[in-house]
Structures are given as C-alpha cells and as structure tokens.
Amino acid sequence: MLHLVGNKNNEHEKVVMTTDADSGLTAIIAIHNTQLGPAVGGCRMFPYAQDDDALEDALRLSRGMTYKSALAGLPFGGGKSVIIGDPRRDKTPALLRAMGEFVNSLAGHYCIAEDSGTSPADMRVIAETTPHVTGIEKTCREDPSPATALGVFLGLKAGVKQAFGHDTLTGRTVAIQGLGHVGYHLAGYLSAAGAKVFASDINAENLLRAEKDFGIEPVAPEKILHHTCDILAPCAMGAILNEDSIAKLRTQVIAGAANNQLATDADDDRLKARNIIYCPDFAINAGGIVDIYQQQQNASQETRALAIQRIGQNVADILERAQGMKLGAQQIAVAVAEEKLNACTQNERVYQWAGNP
Numbered sequence: 001m002l003h004l005v006g007n008k009n010n011e012h013e014k015v016v017m018t019t020d021a022d023s024g025l026t027a028i029i030a031i032h033n034t035q036l037g038p039a040v041g042g043c044r045m046f047p048y049a050q051d052d053d054a055l056e057d058a059l060r061l062s063r064g065m066t067y068k069s070a071l072a073g074l075p076f077g078g079g080k081s082v083i084i085g086d087p088r089r090d091k092t093p094a095l096l097r098a099m100g101e102f103v104n105s106l107a108g109h110y111c112i113a114e115d116s117g118t119s120p121a122d123m124r125v126i127a128e129t130t131p132h133v134t135g136i137e138k139t140c141r142e143d144p145s146p147a148t149a150l151g152v153f154l155g156l157k158a159g160v161k162q163a164f165g166h167d168t169l170t171g172r173t174v175a176i177q178g179l180g181h182v183g184y185h186l187a188g189y190l191s192a193a194g195a196k197v198f199a200s201d202i203n204a205e206n207l208l209r210a211e212k213d214f215g216i217e218p219v220a221p222e223k224i225l226h227h228t229c230d231i232l233a234p235c236a237m238g239a240i241l242n243e244d245s246i247a248k249l250r251t252q253v254i255a256g257a258a259n260n261q262l263a264t265d266a267d268d269d270r271l272k273a274r275n276i277i278y279c280p281d282f283a284i285n286a287g288g289i290v291d292i293y294q295q296q297q298n299a300s301q302e303t304r305a306l307a308i309q310r311i312g313q314n315v316a317d318i319l320e321r322a323q324g325m326k327l328g329a330q331q332i333a334v335a336v337a338e339e340k341l342n343a344c345t346q347n348e349r350v351y352q353w354a355g356n357p
C-alpha cells in the first residue's frame, strides 16, 4: 500500500503515496519536519489534473505547516495530506476510512485535520480507522475557521497600522477573495469594525449569505484581485500572487488566510518593490491550529483568546523587521521560523523520530 514518491530538494523527512483500488483513494502524505513535535496538518481534497500537482501542493503546504507551528510557538511539526479527487463526487465513507488507514500507517508521526475539501464530519469518519486525528478526542471540538478568521483580522490590523500609521478600520476598503469557512467570518469581523467589504466567491450561495448577513458588496471573481482597495484578503486558493497579478494589484496591504499565496519566492520581492505590505500567510493564518492546541490543553476561553491575540503581535514584529531591514516580509517570516527550529536543534530535539514508522 505504501510507496515513496519524489521529494524535491530532499527537504522533507518523509513523503508517501497510496492508492486503494477498493475505495478509489489516491493520496499523498508529506511530513516536512518533526523537530518540534509530530507533524500536524490538514487534509486537502481536490481534483488535481496530475499527480505532480498534488505532490507539489503537499510539499509546499507541509513546509508552511512547519513554519506556522514554529512561529506560533506550538509543539507540532509540519505535515499535510492531499486526496486526489473531487470532494463533491468522489468522497465516500470507504474512501475516508482508507485515508484513516493510510494515516495510521505512519504511527502517529502525522496527525490529520480538516482543510479545503474535507470537514470536521469527514474527520470523524477517518477517526474510525486511526486515532491520529487532531483534537478529535474532544467530542466538542469546534470548527477552527472562526479562530483562523480572528487571527487574520488581528494580523490585518497590524498590516494596516504599518501602512497607514493607525489600525482603525472605519472607512477602510477590503476586498476578500473567497467567502468560505474563513472568509465569511473575516467579513463579519471587518463589517463590525466599520470597514467597507467587497468580496467574491465562485459559489453563489456563499456570496449571498455574506451579502445578507454583513452587507458585503459582490465583485466578479475575475476582478477581485485587482479591485481598488486598502486591503486585499485572499481567502480561497494559493499561488494567486504572481508576476502577472502583482503588477495589476491596486491595494496597499495583503492580509488573508489562504495558504501559499506567493507563487514563487521572487513574488515577495515584487510586492516589496511595489511597496505593498504583505502579511505572510503562515504567520497570519495560524489561529485555527493555535486554538486546536489550546482546546487539547483544556484551556479556558480567556487563555484561548490570548493565544490568538499573539498572532497580531507576531505579524506586527515580522512587518517591523522587514521594514527595518528593507526585505520582503515572507523572507523575514521564514528566517524567524528557521531561527526557532535551529534553536531547537542546537539545544535538544523536542521530538525524536528516526524517520520510519
């Protein structure tokens, strides 16, 4: 069932792929780094055109998870899984149970959670065949998306403060791409804070819901990235910031939940050259995983809220360092995360794993 697949640059600790003819499952799990703890990361289900695209996604997303947990000070490593398939057509209980068996084959070194294309309900099915489902042991575990949205909101305010000298949102214009689990709640926070929210979604129902609940102004999906606004909040897919799209941006701040927003490292410099403040994705979108960890620790509501508040400060520190050193914010965020990982290497490795389950 298990076979190794390519691991570009040999940077990841383990990358495995499985196919299961009975259930139709084809999936990849990438474990990037377990320096700080067992790898934790969501499971994305998407109809990738080619296996290579799925592999690329798993490699990039798992690296982001290492950095996200390191920056947020969590005792987790970085991992991610992808299921190749259309969640609306191919997802069955048998497929999810086969995914659970795949996760189980890694003996706890990878812990799965929901992501785009999978839900908390799917995780409960996966938990029938593996105990390594993040936070599932708590029957009352909440959807992490509102916590992610709150972290994004606080990080966005840090970006606004750097751009405009104060973080008041009254009258500021924000363009949100994607009104799903995170984008919807972000629209709510922004509207409550007095911002004027423009938004797009390819799903008409999601757009209507946010229009009805928060009075957002709809924008066509193909226009949202270039809508004139103070803040652009990408909350849908990754790699939307590239040479072409960056040249056409009409915003001063980028602050959104989507993972891997930059198509390449060079896009960090492109944003810097255009004087656009970029709040690095893995720093600003850590609210969900921070809250999952706090729930695992049985933390009080107050402690949970304080933990998410720190995301705003983390983003502010990164932006300040980036400005002071005249470097791109993503570059600084990676350097800070790697500093944390290296500090751990130099002292004592927190989590021991020889690499084979």
Ligand code: NAD
Pocket (backbone or CB within 6 Å): 115, 116, 117, 144, 145, 146, 148, 177, 178, 179, 180, 181, 182, 183, 200, 201, 202, 203, 206, 221, 235, 236, 237, 238, 257, 258, 259, 285, 286, 288
């Ligand atoms: P979701 O699938 O619930 O929502 C995404 C929304 O974007 C959907 O409503 C979809 O219709 C819409 N969309 C897709 N393509 C679009 C396009 N081209 N234009 C406009 N809308 C489009 O996902 P989510 O949980 O809200 O997560 C959003 C992003 O944030 C993802 O990249 C995810 O990986 C990332 N993220 C989510 C969490 C979380 O807690 N849910 C945590 C960290 C990062």
